[in-house]
Amino acid sequence: MPVFLDATASDFESSFQTLLTAKREDSPDVDEAVTAIIADVRARGDSAVIDLTQKYDRLTLTPSTLQVSDAEITEAVAAIPQAEVEALKLAADRITAYHARQQPEDAHWTDQSGATLGWRWTPVAAAGLYVPGGLASYPSSVLMNAIPAKVAGVPRLAMVVPAPDGVLNPLVLAAARLAGVDEIYRIGGAQAIAALAYGTETIAPVDKITGPGNAYVAAAKRRVFGKVGIDMIAGPSEILVIADGDNDPDWIALDLLSQAEHDESAQSILITTDPAFGRAVADAVDARLQTLERRAIAGASWRDFGAIITVADLAQAAALSNRIAPEHLELCVADPEALSAQITHAGAIFLGQWTPEAIGDYVGGPNHVLPTARSARFSSGLSVLDFLKRTTLARMTPGALRSIGPAAETLARTESLEAHGLSVTARLKKLND
């Protein structure tokens, strides 16, 4: 049974707080193990990676079989049904079109002092993409991570994906080829993150690492942050649906379950202005849970973390949503644009009843790598910007230096940074000579 809350009740605030702060994931403290693995890979390179892969993935590799060969990829891809290849292509095309619009503009201008200012964007030279193995080895995630990097112009994209007992998902390989991944290594865990960050004899180091992973991968990314750039540390997925009474309860139930089926730690919340509709959705969820393939996972998530909140009006719904700062937000109401304007924190918004969140997972175009665990308060989904960096530019003329240099001299003096001031003074002196 999910939690039923009434936002107009007097005890709502404390129940809502409990919901907001519920710890959904037991993150084992793996820091010590990860620190040792990273040190081992730094010290022994390929040998360490090979030993750790033997240990964790029961797979015997050599330096020459670390990388998945072109022939292997071609063979795997050839066996994929055409309909699946076509669906991947449609997704890739739409994701590419959306992300191409994110490419930011360079800027240059000359101001009143005569100074020319601006900035310039350039791609990172090499990016590493972590793809989980096993159950959560999703081809769609390969597209969502690799395409923004390629759109940004990253010249080298290296992917790592563990192959437990030697097994790789052919669709993951197909998605990688489609998205323009340059190298694929069949390794995973903290050892793969260490190899990407520091390099080995066989694997050249990268500058930025993105992609989701388990507790070891997350701890390793946190550890190598600074040596390389990383994307966010992803937590379990969540969805918030705001719906009025004018919806099909079964559709909303399926939308809630499409998050719940990801993970027992996932969270699905419905906020509705119509208590009867809320009960109808709860019934529809129960009905679907009778037959859903992943009913064990989805049922546990819904039971432990699901919630149905009734509110007085949509303004109250928006206010609660902003406190939750959901990863995914569906607005199934008569005027979703108007409600959307009241939303200040959310990873992705899906407007109207014809936009199930699952569309965004695959073919909508926007990225499905989104901020979890309330981090939409301060961060954004993956984008082209994650693979670019900005260099600022400034050029003074003698006139500009004469105009603004004295202020710099003054400020340098207040900060007791004499050489800073003198570097301006020496030039101004020449101008006045």
Next chain:
Amino acid sequence: MPVFLDATASDFESSFQTLLTAKREDSPDVDEAVTAIIADVRARGDSAVIDLTQKYDRLTLTPSTLQVSDAEITEAVAAIPQAEVEALKLAADRITAYHARQQPEDAHWTDQSGATLGWRWTPVAAAGLYVPGGLASYPSSVLMNAIPAKVAGVPRLAMVVPAPDGVLNPLVLAAARLAGVDEIYRIGGAQAIAALAYGTETIAPVDKITGPGNAYVAAAKRRVFGKVGIDMIAGPSEILVIADGDNDPDWIALDLLSQAEHDESAQSILITTDPAFGRAVADAVDARLQTLERRAIAGASWRDFGAIITVADLAQAAALSNRIAPEHLELCVADPEALSAQITHAGAIFLGQWTPEAIGDYVGGPNHVLPTARSARFSSGLSVLDFLKRTTLARMTPGALRSIGPAAETLARTESLEAHGLSVTARLKKLND
């Protein structure tokens, strides 16, 4: 004596590698202490912050004196010489004008399928700014951190600055007021980061923390990352000057020294096409080191980490610069724009001999919070974007869902995510009824 290297010599590569990988900072491992401090602040709130401030800053506070009062700020600001206030204002105006251009555009469009797509930028609700105390308590850094946040539209900006023995820098308070900081707390260290991230009875939590600090502050920021957003973990500052022989050696010497005087761990490197000029700069540095106020610090930095590299041509200079990925890069050559076009990784570029790096520290306009320690390979200076987050938007029509929904169903099936597929199928079924 700095290192002298000749890029055309046969043993250059190994010497350059040594220079690239030199460890300039002994980061003490303070993780354990910081973890304890954060836990203490989370458990005891104000009381913990007050106790730790007593212990580390020898300052006795109460909940009501944690915050610097308006009257205190007014009094401190009133005593500042007018020229210094004017210089701060000029700096603030120029930094504001530069950063205002960084505000990104929202986007909305409708594609061929009939889907409406786009994104929207919104500011974080509250940002926390860490300002170091003591020697490195720089008013210019207050402007550089606070102004981008205010330009982004952050409604609440809380600043923390330690006041060892009760002492605060009046110019830091003036800069905070000028930049629109809303609250100032006289606390520092890991306890201040913990208070900003988790909140106390007196200090409301923020969503994003920026600003430089010592090893404790850096470790605390790394630790709270995820609960809140953080900017980069800053290391010691560095400058690379690429100069041809047609420069005043004293100007270049001062530019090199303006980094070296920051910190004994700072690094200043000159790359020149003219060996004789390189020697002249070395002599000029030595001459300036006779009298420079901070000659002990600057001299140690130059002795331990300074380098002068002679190259065959500017193309070689650019290639070496890209491997260094410098925080600050001065291009003192005849055609700095042409050389700039060859630079792929740098935090900030200063073009031409009339643009000493110190201009960028204060009044140029671009931000002086820049990626250190080669992290310009994957990250950028502080900007308005650091205080914004992007929400992606998608709205399907029945026609759009009919067009792209089947591909989502196919991909959901390949990923064994049945509810994802069913959420599309149920809607398509309604359309086909």
